[in-house]
Amino acid sequence: MEGGLGMLKFIAPQIPSLTSTAIWHTLGMTQTSSKWDLRTAMTVQVLRHLMSPNNGREPSPIGKVQATTLKDPGVKGKTWVAKATVKAPGPQEEDLRETVFKAIDDMKDGEVSYVKPELVDTEVEWTGYRPGATKDEPLPSISEEEKYKQMLAEPTRKSDTTILYFHGGAYYLCDPSTHRQLCSKLAKETGGVVCSVRYRLAPQAAFPSQLLDGLMMYLSLLYPPPGSMHEAIHAKNIVLGGDSAGGNLAFALLQLLLQLHRTSSGNPKVKFHGKEVDVPLPAGVTANSGWFDISRAMPSVLENAKYDYLPPPNHDDTLSRFPSDDIWPAKPPRGDLFCDLSLLDHPLASPLAAESWEGAPPLWMCTGWEMLHDEDAVVASRAASQGVKVQYEEYEGMPHCFGMLMPTATNGDRCLRSWGDFCRRCVEDHASIKTNGTFIHAKTGKEDEVEVTKATSILLEEARRMMKIAKDRRVKGYEKEAYKFLISNSPHYTTRLYLKPKCSICTQSVAFLHVLDFRIMHALSSQTTGSIIGTRDPQFLVAGLPQVPSGPPIARPAIHDV
Numbered sequence: 001m002e003g004g005l006g007m008l009k010f011i012a013p014q015i016p017s018l019t020s021t022a023i024w025h026t027l028g029m030t031q032t033s034s035k036w037d038l039r040t041a042m043t044v045q046v047l048r049h050l051m052s053p054n055n056g057r058e059p060s061p062i063g064k065v066q067a068t069t070l071k072d073p074g075v076k077g078k079t080w081v082a083k084a085t086v087k088a089p090g091p092q093e094e095d096l097r098e099t100v101f102k103a104i105d106d107m108k109d110g111e112v113s114y115v116k117p118e119l120v121d122t123e124v125e126w127t128g129y130r131p132g133a134t135k136d137e138p139l140p141s142i143s144e145e146e147k148y149k150q151m152l153a154e155p156t157r158k159s160d161t162t163i164l165y166f167h168g169g170a171y172y173l174c175d176p177s178t179h180r181q182l183c184s185k186l187a188k189e190t191g192g193v194v195c196s197v198r199y200r201l202a203p204q205a206a207f208p209s210q211l212l213d214g215l216m217m218y219l220s221l222l223y224p225p226p227g228s229m230h231e232a233i234h235a236k237n238i239v240l241g242g243d244s245a246g247g248n249l250a251f252a253l254l255q256l257l258l259q260l261h262r263t264s265s266g267n268p269k270v271k272f273h274g275k276e277v278d279v280p281l282p283a284g285v286t287a288n289s290g291w292f293d294i295s296r297a298m299p300s301v302l303e304n305a306k307y308d309y310l311p312p313p314n315h316d317d318t319l320s321r322f323p324s325d326d327i328w329p330a331k332p333p334r335g336d337l338f339c340d341l342s343l344l345d346h347p348l349a350s351p352l353a354a355e356s357w358e359g360a361p362p363l364w365m366c367t368g369w370e371m372l373h374d375e376d377a378v379v380a381s382r383a384a385s386q387g388v389k390v391q392y393e394e395y396e397g398m399p400h401c402f403g404m405l406m407p408t409a410t411n412g413d414r415c416l417r418s419w420g421d422f423c424r425r426c427v428e429d430h431a432s433i434k435t436n437g438t439f440i441h442a443k444t445g446k447e448d449e450v451e452v453t454k455a456t457s458i459l460l461e462e463a464r465r466m467m468k469i470a471k472d473r474r475v476k477g478y479e480k481e482a483y484k485f486l487i488s489n490s491p492h493y494t495t496r497l498y499l500k501p502k503c504s505i506c507t508q509s510v511a512f513l514h515v516l517d518f519r520i521m522h523a524l525s526s527q528t529t530g531s532i533i534g535t536r537d538p539q540f541l542v543a544g545l546p547q548v549p550s551g552p553p554i555a556r557p558a559i560h561d562v
Contacts, residue, residue: 031306035369035397035442040406044399047309061325062172062203062337069173076138079184080128082148087225088119088216095271096219100212103259104348112342115332117209122217123198125176126230127165129188131156145229151193160237161192161427164218164282168244168291168401171210171338172202179243182404182416186241189420192427194241195221195230199249203330207339207349214253219272219279226273235280236430239423243401244372247287247365248294251351251379254285258359284426284433286364286419289401290376292352294336295344297470298374298463307369308399313470335478344474345467353464357383362433364391364422366415368398377456378463380437384452390435391422392452397442410445 024030032041075081089096101116128151139147151157163186167179176183176196183194199213218240221233242250260268260279268279296313305312314321322328328337335341339349347354352375357363363383367376373394380392395402395411403415425432437450 032397035307037409037443040399040402040409043405044309047399047405051309051311059321059323061323062328063325066172066201066327069169069178070175072175072177074138075180076133077135078130078133078188079180080126080130080147080151080154080187081139081180082126082144082151082229084124084126084144084148084229086122086124086217086220087227088121089225089271089273091118093119093271093274096216097212099260099270100208100215100256103256104208104346106263107255107259107347109345110342112346113340114207114343117200117205117212119212119216120200122213123176124217125180125183125196125198126151127176127180127183127187127194127196128152128154129156129184130154148229156188157191157193159191159424159428160233161190161239161424162221162233162237163187163190163192163194163239163241163286163423164214164221164250165194165196166199166210166214166240166242166246166249167196168242168246168289169201170291171245171248179404181407182243185407185416186420186423189417190424190427192424202338203328206330206334207343210249211252211256211348214249215256218253218257218282219270219277222280223272223275223277236283237427238282239284239286239426240282241286241288241419241423242290243288243404244291247290248292248351250285250287251290251292252348254282254360255347255351255354257281258357261359262356281359281361283430284362284364284423285360286423287376288366288403288415288419289368289370289372290351290365290379291372292350292379293372293375293463293467294338294350295467295470295474296371297466298352298372298378298458299466300374301371304369304371304373307397308371310371310400335474341471341475341478344471345464350467352378353467354379354382355460356386357388358386360388362389362391362422362426362430364393364419366393366395366403366419368395368400368402370398370400370402372400374456374458375463378458378460381453381455382460384435384455388435389433390437390452391418391433392437392450392455393418393440394438394450394455395440395442411440411442414440414445 024033028034030041032044036044097116097119104112104114126148130151131154140150142150163183165176165179165183165186167174167176169175169178176198179196183196187194195217197213197217199217200209202210218238220228221230221238222235224230224232240250240253242248257279258281260270261281269276270279271277301313336344339346343349345353357379360383363380365376365380367373377392377394380390384390384392393415395415398411399405402409403412403419406412407416422433435452437452437455439448439450440446441448
């Protein structure tokens with residue numbers, strides 16, 4: 001009853017706009033009526049209302065929004081789910097962490113700032129297709145280990161394909177439980193199984209927490225930790241996959257693995273659960289509507305808005321657009337939910353910025369005429385031009401992750417079947433994979449060949465330039481917003497913080513943004529006296545809110561604990 005009332009409250013205010021959408025679409029009077037069917041038009045309209053910051057509703061705290069996407073609906077029907085917890089290496093093993101941190105530092109272009117996370121135990125859902133179940137049939141009341149065994153014993157499991165899957169949700173929403181039907185579909189199409197990862201979510205865990213989780217899980221498939229219910233899986237049978245932010249994580253993990261291979265004289269090795277192990281490349285990597293540019297700098301973010309439901313980018317409201325709760329603003333505060341602003345154009349946070357894909361296994365990417373179209377096309381084009389086998393699919397007029405939203409629609413079903421088929425061929429018929437691009441027409445499903453190296457006219461250098469502009473705009477917006485946030489949230493704070501011309505820990509001059517980071521951190525944590533931060537101005541020694549130092553910002557060092 002509660003769920004029904006909630007749905008009624010959500011839908012009721014939209015009835016006028018939905019009615020208008022239906023009428024104008026049916027009359028062929030909308031910009032998208034030639035590309036969409038009525039169901040697509042109505043679905044996008046509902047999602048726009050849900051995601052728009054200007055929908056007439058008071059914004060909810062991030063924690064509340066996040067929690068609604070983490071409610072487990074249970075498992076029923078033609079889906080196997082066996083839950084497991086994969087143990088992290090002990091605290092005495094720093095090798096895996098340091099491997100990731102070194103790659104971040106080696107691949108950076110300028111100063112970056114991030115908190116170094118610990119390794120943690122990670123939950124996964126082994127997901128498979130359950131052909132003999134009825135629509136509403138629940139899972140049998142047996143142990144997770146027995147569910148896993150029965151899943152592997154299904155007669156439809158005819159392939160050794162294992163997809164290591166990372167769910168989407170902008171890095172702060174969703175869960176393996178929200179993606180069970182998709183993972184079951186992929187398991188059906190491949191004849192294999194899916195290992196869906198419950199990686200750490202932002203804003204509670206910032207980059208590179210998710211990358212650490214992804215690397216640990218990849219190694220755990222190769223070299224099962226003690227107590228695992230799965231046996232070792234060869235790299236030639238593993239395909240990485242994800243949608244949206246999960247696609248970002250899959251391709252960021254690939255970039256990390258490529259970096260290890262680029263910087264090793266032979267096969268890269270790491271210490272994992274007390275043993276030195278090889279770090280091979282997987283059989284393939286896939287992304288459905290991959291979010292490869294965290295800065296959201298590409299032209300399609302604005303130009304393709306009419307075909308999509310994603311909210312527009314906003315470069316100066318990171319703090320204020322979400323009401324404060326116990327997880328946001330983060331501590332220490334940062335200008336993006338997922339990462340520090342200095343990392344927006346880092347190739348391990350935004351794979352769009354990656355210089356080289358040379359040596360990568362076969363890649364599969366699909367995109368619509370969505371806001372993320374350009375970043376997907378640039379990565380596909382760049383990789384193909386460097387000799388990587390790329391299967392690229394562009395769906396005319398389709399919104400973000402359309403295949404998951406409308407899996408029974410003609411093009412939605414085609415998209416998911418193609419995705420699964422590619423994963424299977426990476427494992428079973430690797431030689432059959434060639435670089436090819438396909439443009440799929442809306443409504444008719446007609447297919448035209450596309451030269452992948454020419455999927456977009458945007459070159460990497462231009463993409464990086466636009467990302468840098470977007471990052472700088474975000475930084476400037478955050479400076480202004482943080483200053484206002486400090487004044488409005490800590491009126492007493494100005495009598496309690498004393499500033500010095502240099503950082504008392506690292507002895508470097510610091511930028512105004514660095515000052516703001518610490519001022520807000522002190523304000524939020526209600527510390528007594530700050531004595532950490534200064535600016536380029538040697539006279540900046542007084543208590544209280546100072547004037548903003550003039551001149552261009554200078555690179556800030558990493559943030560220290562206080």
